[in-house]
Amino acid sequence: MEAYRIEHVNFTYPEADEQALKDVTLIIESGEFVTVCGRSGSGKSTLLRHLKPVHTPHGKRTGDIFFFQEPLEKLDPRRQVSEIGFVFQNPDNQLVTEKVWHELAFGLESLGYDQQAIRLRVAEMASYFGIHTWFHQKVTDLSGGQKQILNLASIMAMQPAALVLDEPTSQLDPIAAANFLDTLKKINRELGVTIILSEHRLEEVAPISDRLFVMDEGRLIADGTPREVGVRLNQINHPMFWAMPTALRLAKGVEDAADCPLTINEGRRWIDHYMKDKQHHYTAPAGQEGDALESNKPVIELKEVWFRYEKKSTDIIKDLSLTIRQGEFCCIVGGNGVGKSTALSVISGLNTPYRGRVFLHGKEARKIPVKERFTNNLGILPQDPKSLFLKKTVELDLREMIAESRMSEEERERRIRDALALAELEDKRSMHPYDLSGGEQQRAALAKVLLLEPQILLLDEPTKGLDAFYKEKFAEMLLKLKQQGVTIVMVSHDIEFCAKFADTCALFFDGSIVTKNETRMFFAGNSFYTTAANRIARHICQEVVTTEDVIELCRTSS
Known part of the structure; x- marks a missing residue:
C-alpha cells in the first residue's frame, strides 16, 4: 500500500521569483525507509x-498529495x-x-x-x-x-x-x-x-x-536504491556524488567498480580484494601544522580555566588549558554536552571563568572592552544561526552589521554584494532569513560575521546543514582567511571535514581537552572519532585519513 503519493507538486514561497518545488512526483510505499x-x-x-x-x-502550491490514498488536506x-x-x-x-x-x-x-x-x-x-x-x-x-x-x-x-x-x-x-x-x-x-x-x-x-x-x-x-543513485550521480558528474558513502566513492575513484561497496565492511572487503598481492608505496604528506605554526605567537591562551553557569551547579569547564597560535585552524570534536560550545563562549568573553585566565593576543580577555574585542578582532558564529538575524531581509541583516562603520555608501554596498556572492545568496537578498533553508541560514550568518573582518574566528557547528559541494567552498573560504593570518577555532561533529582541512584537532571530554595533535596523527589513532576512509583502510596503512589518501594508496600500489 502507498503511504504517500505526490503528484505534480509545485510550490512557490511568497514574493519569491523561483519555484521551490517543480513538478515533484513520487510514491513512497508503506513500510519503506x-x-x-x-x-x-x-x-x-x-x-x-x-x-x-x-x-x-x-x-502557492499546485498538485496533489495523498496519505494512504486520502487527500492530505482532507485528513482529520x-x-x-x-x-x-x-x-x-x-x-x-x-x-x-x-x-x-x-x-x-x-x-x-x-x-x-x-x-x-x-x-x-x-x-x-x-x-x-x-x-x-x-x-x-x-x-x-x-x-x-x-x-x-x-x-x-x-x-x-x-x-x-x-x-x-x-x-x-x-x-x-x-x-x-x-x-x-x-x-x-x-x-x-x-x-x-x-x-x-x-x-x-x-x-x-x-x-x-x-x-x-x-x-x-x-x-x-x-x-532508486543507494547504489543505483550513487552510480547515476557519478555518471552525470553531479556534485551530490561527493555526499555518497566513502566506500562507494573510493571504488569509483580507483577503478569505476561495477559492483560498488556501500558500507565500511563492504569497503574493507573491496580494498582487500584490490590490494591482494600488491605492495603499497604510499607516504603520508607532511602535517599542515609543522614548524611554521609552532613559531607563530599564541593568539588564544586558556590557563587552568574552570567555569559553571550557577554558583552551586556542576562545573562545565574543568581545568582547561589550551594554546592556539596565529593562523592555526583548530577543530574541537567530542560528544554532545561535554562543554565544547561553553569553551567557545569562555574564549569569547561571553562567559567569565570563576578560576583561571583567558588571554587574547596576550591581553586578558575580561579586561578588553567589548567594542575593542569585537571590532576587527573576534568573530563568533553561534550554533543557531537564527540568533544573528534581526531584520526582515538578508540584505538588511548584512547592512545592519556595518551600519555604524565610517565607510562610504558605495563601499558599504560593495561589501554587502561581495558577502552575498561569497555565501552564494545573491538571489536570496530580498528573502526573510527565516525563510531560507538550514544551509542557506548558515551561509548568511557566516557572511554577516565575516563583514566584521575578524582576526579570530570562533565557529560552532558551521557545516551543519551544508551540502558536500558548499562545504568545499566553505573550506576554501576558511583556508583563504587562514592564509591572511586569521586564527580559526571550530567546534564540529563533522569528522570528515575536520580531517580534511584542519591543522590540528582536539578531543573534548568531561569539560577539558583530553588530547590535541596534528590532524593526521589525531585521527589515525582513534577508533570512533576517525573517518570512514581510515576505518576502511587502516589495516593496510594506518596513516590514511581522507578519501583522497586511500585513492592515492591504491594508485601507488603495485
Whole structure:
C-alpha cells in the first residue's frame, strides 16, 4: 500500500521569483525507509514540510498529495497529529515540558487519552528507547542525543504510521547520530513505520535506506536504491556524488567498480580484494601544522580555566588549558554536552571563568572592552544561526552589521554584494532569513560575521546543514582567511571535514581537552572519532585519513 503519493507538486514561497518545488512526483510505499538528499536550498525541507499539513509553509502550491490514498488536506486533524510524526533538526525547538516523563505523555494528553492508557504507553516507550534511566530528569539537563531520542519517543507514543525527519542528526556527535539512526532502523524494521528522512551526511544513512531521492533546484533528479543513485550521480558528474558513502566513492575513484561497496565492511572487503598481492608505496604528506605554526605567537591562551553557569551547579569547564597560535585552524570534536560550545563562549568573553585566565593576543580577555574585542578582532558564529538575524531581509541583516562603520555608501554596498556572492545568496537578498533553508541560514550568518573582518574566528557547528559541494567552498573560504593570518577555532561533529582541512584537532571530554595533535596523527589513532576512509583502510596503512589518501594508496600500489 502507498503511504504517500505526490503528484505534480509545485510550490512557490511568497514574493519569491523561483519555484521551490517543480513538478515533484513520487510514491513512497508503506513500510519503506527513504532518504531525501540534495544540496542546500534544493527543496528537501520544503518537500518534507508538505507531508504534514500543520507544517506546510505559506505560499502557492499546485498538485496533489495523498496519505494512504486520502487527500492530505482532507485528513482529520486528530489523524494528522497521531499518524504523521515530524522530527525537526533542532531538538530544543520541539520540547515543550520541563520533565522527561511529561514530555512522553504530552502528546497523548493533548489527544485526550485516559490516564491508564497514557501510563501504559509512556512506560512502553521509556523501556523501548532506554529512557527509564533518565525518566525523571529535567529536559534541560539532557544531552543533544538524549533530547532527539526523547522527541522521537514522544512521537512514537502516539503510534504513527509515518515518521518525517528533517536532518535530525545534524546537531549530534557521530556516536549519538549513529545510535539515533540505529533506533530509526529498528522502528522501521520491527514496527513497519514508514520513514522519510532528509539528510546531508549519507555515510550512515544510505546503507539503511531502501531508496534515495535526490533533489536539485526543486526537482527530483534521481530515485532508486543507494547504489543505483550513487552510480547515476557519478555518471552525470553531479556534485551530490561527493555526499555518497566513502566506500562507494573510493571504488569509483580507483577503478569505476561495477559492483560498488556501500558500507565500511563492504569497503574493507573491496580494498582487500584490490590490494591482494600488491605492495603499497604510499607516504603520508607532511602535517599542515609543522614548524611554521609552532613559531607563530599564541593568539588564544586558556590557563587552568574552570567555569559553571550557577554558583552551586556542576562545573562545565574543568581545568582547561589550551594554546592556539596565529593562523592555526583548530577543530574541537567530542560528544554532545561535554562543554565544547561553553569553551567557545569562555574564549569569547561571553562567559567569565570563576578560576583561571583567558588571554587574547596576550591581553586578558575580561579586561578588553567589548567594542575593542569585537571590532576587527573576534568573530563568533553561534550554533543557531537564527540568533544573528534581526531584520526582515538578508540584505538588511548584512547592512545592519556595518551600519555604524565610517565607510562610504558605495563601499558599504560593495561589501554587502561581495558577502552575498561569497555565501552564494545573491538571489536570496530580498528573502526573510527565516525563510531560507538550514544551509542557506548558515551561509548568511557566516557572511554577516565575516563583514566584521575578524582576526579570530570562533565557529560552532558551521557545516551543519551544508551540502558536500558548499562545504568545499566553505573550506576554501576558511583556508583563504587562514592564509591572511586569521586564527580559526571550530567546534564540529563533522569528522570528515575536520580531517580534511584542519591543522590540528582536539578531543573534548568531561569539560577539558583530553588530547590535541596534528590532524593526521589525531585521527589515525582513534577508533570512533576517525573517518570512514581510515576505518576502511587502516589495516593496510594506518596513516590514511581522507578519501583522497586511500585513492592515492591504491594508485601507488603495485
